[in-house]
Amino acid sequence: MAAHDGAILDAALRLLATAGYGGMTIDAVAAEAGVSKATVYLRWPTKADLATAALAHVRETGGTRVTGDLRRDLAAILGAMRRNIRRLSATGIIGMCLAEERAAPELLALFRERSIAPRRAELRALLDAARDRGELRDGADLDTAVDLLMGAHHARYMAGGPFPRGWEERVVSGVLDGLLPTA
């Protein structure tokens, strides 16, 4: 209704990502959104509600087109994921969800539902299709493959160095080809 909603949620999300839950003060949100604190409380009754709403407000961009080329499609998803994480400062958001898991499990649950699950489903669908086309080895462990694809970004970020050139393709190759000699 009022146009302030979006500004408030954006500000909240930004603060959540950069300053954590503790750093997301209502004062700061209100100031950044250009409204008074009471205006924030008019919409969300508590700080926790605001945080949850901000998380639910995340809109990820860049749906990828499926081409049927497994390597290319998987890499496209990884690329979109990486860009979204950077754009939204999502490492901070993820950290906040994990850090608050004990105190506010709904944050992590929401993040799972909104961000993790859809991406996993996308990856899984690509792999299923490839298997149906006979492109994958018999008995390939697709569940684990999704874990490997999804975890690679976190591992790289946690390692601390830069993402190498062609990171997406290298991850996809790692998962598709494996380390062992063929035959």
Added chain:
Amino acid sequence: MAAHDGAILDAALRLLATAGYGGMTIDAVAAEAGVSKATVYLRWPTKADLATAALAHVRETGGTRVTGDLRRDLAAILGAMRRNIRRLSATGIIGMCLAEERAAPELLALFRERSIAPRRAELRALLDAARDRGELRDGADLDTAVDLLMGAHHARYMAGGPFPRGWEERVVSGVLDGLLPTA
């Protein structure tokens, strides 16, 4: 020096893991360690210093023995990692480091140095040895392989479901064997 140091750091780490940085109040640390707040300040001048010291105080357990069997050795490391994460509530600690990265980058830096880097080095050494023994495909991308191995736990945890039986072995297989048919 005094015997209180350990109790304080333990308490701080426990709170860091379960309540996040914001939830680790000096009051709570002092109470859990059985000392007065002033005693805490006698040792660490600020809350941030205490948090950093607590993180530096982490001692991971369960060094694994190297057998020369690559599958087994990699799985052993993953298993130790998983047990340590659970024992220390490390997902909360990792989340805290990520959430505070902007405000306190030294936390993530310390975590990288103390926890991430050694584990990556261990994995990398195993892979290097295997390559030297000729067990790996020519041109195998070991950097990426380490990312895949390190990220799998996070991806599984973020997915929300349980860890499957034989999780370590499945991850190792995924990384070694790949998804493609062996020509």
Added chain:
Amino acid sequence: MAAHDGAILDAALRLLATAGYGGMTIDAVAAEAGVSKATVYLRWPTKADLATAALAHVRETGGTRVTGDLRRDLAAILGAMRRNIRRLSATGIIGMCLAEERAAPELLALFRERSIAPRRAELRALLDAARDRGELRDGADLDTAVDLLMGAHHARYMAGGPFPRGWEERVVSGVLDGLLPTA
């Protein structure tokens, strides 16, 4: 004029009685009356004005008929008083008037004028008539008698126990008969 007036005043009085002056928020009044806050402000410019108006709006019920039987007539008034107090949660209203006496003396003044004074006058008229009929002792202190009759309810309420069976009659007897032996 508008039909909302009554609803607002009723809601205000109810809240005044049950939640005190502090608990009578304009938000609550408006919600309970089914109007918006601004509608309330359209009629009464401040919260204090609304409270005063609500108090002035009280209508006590159950005028008693005078029979000429002093005992019965006094008891009837006490009974009506007791029922009104219960119906209107008047102990809360009285408390509020006393609690706010320093801050808003007009509340207590209004309560005196609207509720206390008429009741005292009724009692006094009955006693005067009885005296004129020669039913009372010469030199009987009717001022004090009215105080005793009026105060009995408060004393019983403050004592905390239940009102005994036949309370009205017992109070009247106490005031008429006294404690000393006759003759």
Added chain:
Amino acid sequence: MAAHDGAILDAALRLLATAGYGGMTIDAVAAEAGVSKATVYLRWPTKADLATAALAHVRETGGTRVTGDLRRDLAAILGAMRRNIRRLSATGIIGMCLAEERAAPELLALFRERSIAPRRAELRALLDAARDRGELRDGADLDTAVDLLMGAHHARYMAGGPFPRGWEERVVSGVLDGLLPTA
């Protein structure tokens, strides 16, 4: 322990009496007691606790000596009661207890226990003794007599006029002698 306790409770009680529960802000209490707000919270965890403690801290003065002269002894108690009420601004306190009865019944309960009950017991003991000495009419209703004695002050205060000269004695006479002619 710390000498501030008394100052804080005194300030709280003063504000409770003059400004009501809502007007007793922690800010005001702290300022009047000459300490910081946090110091208040160090002792009483919530405002309600402070209010209760302040009420429990009331010390009434002027125990009366029993002479065996019923009229004089009753009047002495009424006089002490009246002086205490004035000294402590107790009408405000009573009002606050009544106004908050729904929200905080413990306040009224405490007031009953500390102030009402002892006074009633004193009066009752005097009356019982007089009865045992044969000074009272057979079957005199002493419960009701205590109500009359206790309520007289409230009734007079609520009436709004001044307390007449010899008020105590007039009340006692009213209760002892009654209004009816001595046959």
Added chain:
DNA sequence: GATGAATGAGACTTCATTCAT
């Protein structure tokens, strides 16, 4: 070295009141 007591700054939240529609 240890502590109990104290506090300033700042957090979340409420509420009386105003105003454009």
Added chain:
DNA sequence: TATGAATGAAGTCTCATTCAT
């Protein structure tokens, strides 16, 4: 007339930090 939206001021409470003993 009626209202939804907005807000400044104020209130309760927390916490990192200091200091006298």
